[in-house]
Amino acid sequence: MTMLIVGHETTAAVLTWAVFLLSQNPSKMKKAQDEIDAVLGNGRVTYDSLKKLEYIRLIVVESLRLYPQPPLLIRRSLKPDRLPVLTSSIPYCAVGYKGEIDGYQIPAGTDIFVSVYNLHRSPYLWDKPREFEPERFLVQRISEEIEGWSGYDPSRSPGALYPNEVISDFAFLPFGGGPRKCVGDQFALMESTIALAMLLQKFDVQLKGSPDEVELVIGATIHTKSGLWCKLRKRVAANDALT
Secondary structure, eight states: HHHHIIIIIHHHHHHHHHHHHHHHHHHHHHHHHHHHHHHHTTTTHHHHHHOHHHHHHHHHHHHHSOOOSSSSSEESSSSOOEEBBBOOOOSSOOOSTTTTTOOOEEEEOOEEEEHHHHHOOOOOOOSSSSSSGGGGGGOOOSSSSSSTOOOBBBGGTOOSSOOHHHHTSOOOTTOOOOGGTTTTTTHHHHHHHHHHHHHHHEEEESSOOGGGGGGEESSSEEEESOOOEEEEEOOEEEHHHHH
């Protein structure tokens, strides 16, 4: 059951939300298909070509940022720690934890629920956090509003195909982080990239109905209440059109 849920449901959810987001952003859909046509033509994805599908990979991780699978992580503190005080200029964000001026103390052995969903949409950590911007992962991000956070910096992990907890200093955690993170993270990311590339290579995708009609159901994953109804139209790749 674990393998079925972790190996199937999470990937299916990521692809669902990637299609949902792209269907509302035609220019990004076109950019993705242009990259696929240039890199793959009518061919299949290989490991070498996957490394060239930069924008497709960014779409996958941006979809995971907005709709992380799972949306919640559970950890236990091994030693006493302290959550820092927030010094924010963002008007709609609460500052501090329970009014404690020296931060929030965490005793050893405390069970901690980490809301990855809120972490990934935090204005402290991301510019325009509610917007779908795959290119954000190419840009360094520094925030002085969170004590101890070293920011987002792609140069920390040169050659990485996908962002990770090292690059983001634990601001991006779709697979957890550290020695107990998901063992299948790279497989899942590459699998999702290949599936999305194959879909967009073959079809134009249009959302049926309004985005507002798509309802969230949050459990072990974030999925839609009634599926994601789309219209698919077989497309002619640029290489086909020239022959």
